Amino acid sequence: MSQALQDLLDLLDLEQIEENIFRGQSRSAVVPRVFGGQVAAQALVAAGRTVPEDRPPHSLHAYFLRIGDPGAPIVYTVDRLRDGRSFTTRRVVAVQHGQPIFGMSVSFQTYEEGMDHQTPMPPAPDPVTLPTSEERLSGYGHLDARVVEKFLEARAAVDLRYVDEPPYGRFGEPRAPHSQVWFRTNGKLADDPLQHIALATYVSDMTLLDSVLLAHGRGGWAVGDVVGASLDHAMWFHRPFRADEWLLYDQESPSAYGGRGLGQARIYTQDGRLAITVIQEGVVRIPRG
Template structure:
């Protein structure tokens, strides 16, 4: 497979090895740990495979407990907590080499009528067609990309375009607010299964959210002064969507203190309708710290 979007769909296609047990691949990457969005997306697939398909996901709450090892399969054990008339609840435990690395609780809701309101988007931003890709931003600043970055850009399953000016030096971040907005969409078609789009967006939701915490501290690109790790992650799904169409991820960090930073985001379609709400807390440790795990 040469299309990164096809590779993402394949990554989310778990092997069922028992009634409530699934196994997911973990690609061998040059990373210290498995990407958290991958584990969350795969766990959500496992939960969805045990649920009636007429009940889309409406919320999930997850904890990242240990870093996963790239290249080692992950087993997802699903507990069928409740099957009600309107709501279905599942609990998923992700296990790798005998150790629990991730917990997920997810709720599904059968669609029903109700009242509607929504606060407007916080601000207007340029459209994605007016903005450069990350690779173009990096080439404009660095010239020719290092081979590792070029390879990463080619394998990226999402096209990401920053709506705010990227800051490249410590001087540029002075006075910067902890806010960031990016346009995103899968780099290719993801098919028509709504669960695949939900799981793909869950994958993407972990890619840039903690940027909002870092913006007042250090430039987003270059050598990081902190080791970062997602601690927990929550999402609420409000409207149907396609992850292979442009969506705006508006992100902010209301507080960072005690080695932890909180970030929240709203995901909007091009008409400004709120699709998904996200909240995440991350761990930020100076790189000279001797502690490597949460």
């Protein structure tokens, strides 16, 4: 296991300070605020700590309410809304400086047999044939060295490989609003399903709005032609998967309007099983002046 991955796992290992109250530490991301994927993953872990281990999450719905302060801890309060025979529901509120910065509802389900079908996995190249983040970023002379350093630091725990050029790699010309990324953790994980789901949640906030930028030929915050932030985030976990094995993140944007952009995606295991569906809307503004 890489040290970066161990540091991330430590970040997700929350301190329990009361029966339904947890505290998580924080760190800055590629921008001077708490990374949204971190808050979502920590909130999911907090909810999962109040549910039996044999009942994994099957969906989450979240809202980003305020910008998080990376210099302060985050307190997560869990409401036990329902404990049924098959389903369990939790609500989590993340608080900093006395104000809620994030809210999430999570539903858990005991495994059961049922109908089974899925959308087929789209074509994608073998991930090992694609450049690593470090290899790809080393070729972008137009990016500030500090931006490259921040990118690599923020993604050191994850091996994330774009199938095509990311928005900040080739911008100025609109492209199809579709992006593919392969990812896996930089090291093996334990067999805890909640840990794998939390890590996939963490990564899911990294690239989902790329397809919005591609449609308009924008490079994003890395080149300063867009100001953005996540507004809400929803995930459905369909089938078991491992975050330490390759996952294909197939993303697209059906709409952008009114200063907001919508991204939707499917995450597949390398052998073609549909593992997760993700939808997110974010603020996507063109800077004035």
